[in-house]
Amino acid sequence: xxxxxxxYKIIVLAGDGIGPEIIKQAEKTIRAIEFKFNHSFDxxxxxxxxxxxxxxxIPFTLETENLCLESDAIxxxxxxxxxxxxxxxxxxxPEQGLLALRKVLGLFSNIxxxxxxxxLKEISPLKSDRIQNVDxxxxxxxxxxxxxxxxxxxxxxxxxxxxCSYSExxxxxxxxxxxxxxxxxxxxxxxxxxxxVLATSKLWRQVVKEIQLDYPNxxxxxxxxxxxxxxxxxxPSQFDVLxxxxxxxxxxxxxxxxxxxxxxxxxxxxxxxxxxxxxxxxGSYPQAKGKGIANPIATILSVAMMMDYFNLTExxxxxxxxxxxxxxxxxxxxxxxxxxxxxxxxxxxVIACLIESELPLENISLENALANRMxxx
Ligand code: IPM
Ligand code: MG
Numbered sequence: 001x002x003x004x005x006x007x008y009k010i011i012v013l014a015g016d017g018i019g020p021e022i023i024k025q026a027e028k029t030i031r032a033i034e035f036k037f038n039h040s041f042d043x044x045x046x047x048x049x050x051x052x053x054x055x056x057x058i059p060f061t062l063e064t065e066n067l068c069l070e071s072d073a074i075x076x077x078x079x080x081x082x083x084x085x086x087x088x089x090x091x092x093x094p095e096q097g098l099l100a101l102r103k104v105l106g107l108f109s110n111i112x113x114x115x116x117x118x119x120l121k122e123i124s125p126l127k128s129d130r131i132q133n134v135d136x137x138x139x140x141x142x143x144x145x146x147x148x149x150x151x152x153x154x155x156x157x158x159x160x161x162x163x164c165s166y167s168e169x170x171x172x173x174x175x176x177x178x179x180x181x182x183x184x185x186x187x188x189x190x191x192x193x194x195x196x197v198l199a200t201s202k203l204w205r206q207v208v209k210e211i212q213l214d215y216p217n218x219x220x221x222x223x224x225x226x227x228x229x230x231x232x233x234x235x236p237s238q239f240d241v242l243x244x245x246x247x248x249x250x251x252x253x254x255x256x257x258x259x260x261x262x263x264x265x266x267x268x269x270x271x272x273x274x275x276x277x278x279x280x281x282x283g284s285y286p287q288a289k290g291k292g293i294a295n296p297i298a299t300i301l302s303v304a305m306m307m308d309y310f311n312l313t314e315x316x317x318x319x320x321x322x323x324x325x326x327x328x329x330x331x332x333x334x335x336x337x338x339x340x341x342x343x344x345x346x347x348x349x350v351i352a353c354l355i356e357s358e359l360p361l362e363n364i365s366l367e368n369a370l371a372n373r374m375x376x377x
Contacts, residue, residue, distance in 0.1 A: 007040040008310060011071040013048035013064070016094060017284025018294035018344075019077025025296035025348025026075060026303050029322075032355035033307070033315045044071075048101075049079030049094040049284075059097025065104060068275070073306050074105075076279035077299065082286050088153070103143050106272035109174045110142040111181075111305070112253045112281055113267070116260055117327045123261035123336060126233065131259050133237040137185065138256065139178040140249025142270055144170045145200070147246045166200045166245065171207040177271075178243040179215045188240035190221040192228040192248055204245065225252070232256055253281055262335040264295025267302035269309060276309050278302040292343040295333040297323055300351055321361050322354035329366045 010030070014023040027043060034041050046064040053059050059079070068074050079094040101107075114136040121128045149163030175191075182189040191208045193201035205222060212220050223231065225248045231238065232255055244252065257263040266281040280298030288294050301323060307316035326332065331350050334341035342350075350369055354361060 006038070007042070008072040009042045009044065009070070010306075011064075011067045011074045012043050012045045013074060013076045014045065015049040015077040015079040015284060016051055016081050017078055017286040017289045019049070019079065019284055021290070021292070021294050021344050022280065022296045022299040023075065023077040025344060025351070026299040028348050028352035029300045029303050029319055029355065032352040033303075033312075033319070035356055036318070037312070037315055039312075039315075043075075048076070049097055050081035050084065052097065053092055053094060058092060059094045060100045065101075068101065068105060068277075071275070073309060074101075074275070074277040075299075075303065075306065076277055078280065078282065078284035080284040080286070099147060101277070102270060103148065105275040105277065106143065107270035107275060107277055108141060108143045108170065108272055109177050110138075110140040110249065110268055110270045112138040112140060112249075112256075113305075114138070114253075114256045114260060115265075117265075117324070119328050119330070120261040120336060124259055126236075126259055130234075131236060134239075134259060135185075136236065136239045136256060137181055137241050138249060138253050139174060139181065139241060139243045140253060141166075141170065141174045141245050142249075143246075143272075145246035164198070164200050164245075164247075166203055168203065168207055171204050172211065175204075175208050175211050175243060178241050179211055179218055182218045182241040183215060186240040187217050188219050188221070190223050190228070190239055190242050192223050192225050192242060192244040192252065194225050194248075195222070196224060200245065208243070228252060229255060232259070257281060262295060263298070264333065264335050265297050265301070267298050267300075267305050269302070269305040271309070276306070278306045278309075292345060293334050293341070294344045295335050296344050296348050296351075297327075300348070318355055319351075322351045325354055325361050325364070325369065326350055329369065331366075331369070 014020040030041050046067050047055055048064055049059050079098055084090055084093045116131050116134045124131050144166050146162050146164035149165050151162045153160045193204050195201035195205050236259055257266045263282045268279055268281050270277040279302055304316045304319040330337050331342050
């Protein structure tokens with residue numbers, strides 16, 4: 001999607017916990033891109049999640065909804081607060097806001113890329129040879145399945161259920177996107193399901209087999225989710241595009257993130273027919289709130305995915321190169337650099353400086369990068 005005049009309206013939902021801190025760094029990145037490329041990004045902040053429950057009684061107000069519906073894109077930090085955990089009697093939770101947002105905007109395809117950085121290989125809990133050549137794009141269905149089926153918690157009989165249902169249309173529309181992506185990558189698609197047990201998984205296989213006929217160059221693998229969880233650790237480089245339903249995708253993307261060294265590195269894009277939302281895959285990390293230790297990179301890379309969505313390819317590349325630079329030079333938060341850690345703000349400043357810099361990144365030394373940063377604060 002490209003807009004005339006290069007002007008974009010972005011709704012920013014900073015949310016809870018570390019959300020506002022990481023969003024602040026993403027805003028610096030957006031401002032740096034705006035400055036460098038002469039775009040105009042109109043950032044409109046709105047309440048969402050636990051903070052919205054505190055202020056308005058609900059996690060996703062009509063005001064926020066209307067703003068999102070009229071936006072070119074949405075940038076989300078994180079939502080969730082421990083005060084809602086471990087209390088089944090609580091009726092309103094921040095997560096309900098996120099699910100409603102995804103549903104209302106029709107954000108059915110959630111794309112979670114996993115990249116391994118050479119200089120972080122020793123941080124990965126997996127041996128270096130196992131993560132060689134790992135480059136996976138997870139396509140997680142985001143508006144169907146068990147997350148959205150009918151639910152009941154019967155306090156009298158102490159029974160509960162969550163129904164998992166999928167229609168052909170819901171499967172087809174994300175599967176097509178995943179096939180298209182595989183065609184531009186290594187031409188491999190793995191459908192992860194539980195077709196030996198679940199009716200919905202059988203439907204997924206049937207629909208994917210039909211679509212496969214239109215993509216003869218794409219090799220398709222079918223894998224049960226229990227095996228996939230194991231294969232991600234034993235032989236992750238076998239995956240290219242991994243397509244799966246909502247809950248399996250939630251679980252497998254957290255598992256996959258571990259290979260990279262930190263969940264704080266993984267961005268995501270949630271794309272529908274008309275709307276798009278960009279958010280890190282991690283949660284609100286309440287224990288870290290206000291400590292300046294949260295990793296802002298997943299959110300900054302989510303901004304890069306937003307630039308791709310706007311068809312601003314050069315801008316997206318520049319963000320990714322600045323991120324590569326801080327990773328290579330270990331200008332990183334404690335999750336990735338426990339001994340010699342930098343703060344959330346510091347990492348965000350350096351990335352913004354690198355983007356704004358007139359010099360090509362290969363000519364920038366670590367000293368220059370750090371000194372440059374001093375000029376903007
Ligand atoms: C994610 C999160 C959400 C999900 C939660 C916060 C509802 O874990 O985006 O992966 O389960 O989808
Ligand atoms: Mg998750």
